[in-house]
Amino acid sequence: MSDLPPLTTETVQGIVDERLDDDTVHRLVWHYLGYRFDETTQAWNNDLVEPVWQEKYPEPPLFIESRPATVQLTRSIPKPNKQLLKEKLGFQGYTIDQLVPRLTRRATMAGWLLSYMAQNNLLDV
Template sequence: MTELPPLSAETLWGIIQGEIPDETVNRLLWDCLGYRYDPDTRQWDAAAVHSDWSDRYPEPPDFIGSRPATVQLTRSIPPEDKQLLKEQLGFTGYKVGELNPTLTRRATAANWLLSYMRQQGIER
């Protein structure tokens, strides 16, 4: 697996604008959630994943391709962090003509990552 980009404002904008591949977006989320891939066994280890996630997803879900996984991701963002994309990045949303499920899921992923960064004290 290739190295993940750093958690930064630039990376979040790359997610929102579709410049970062779906697989990389998923891998960033998986990493932050605690999923670890063991190349020796070729299996995912969810020992460090909170039971809210590991019970439902013993293997990491495809957040870009799966509505249920993205709904759970949305629900896991604390209420006070729901507007971080707007408040911290100035993201005003997508235009109606460009809106599609993939872009919506990417915005959710970016908002979740921004919330994670705030909770972990990671500078953007």
């Protein structure tokens, strides 16, 4: 997964603006959740994944297709970080005609990545 874009606010903005494809967005979130794909065994390794995720999702979930996985991702964002999309990127949300699961789930993944960045001192908060 060395072909992932760097984890920056510009990358996160690209998620919200749909400049990054869904596969890349998934791979970014999986990487920072701790999932690693072992090319040798052709299987996912979840040794770095938090136990709550390991138990429910031994393999990385497709967040865009899975409401339950996206809900768990949302709940894993600490309360102080819930507004980072708005505070750091000026994201005002979507208009009524844009409220479709794919876009809102991408926004959730972007918000989770910003929270990850904040928790790991990769973002000015």
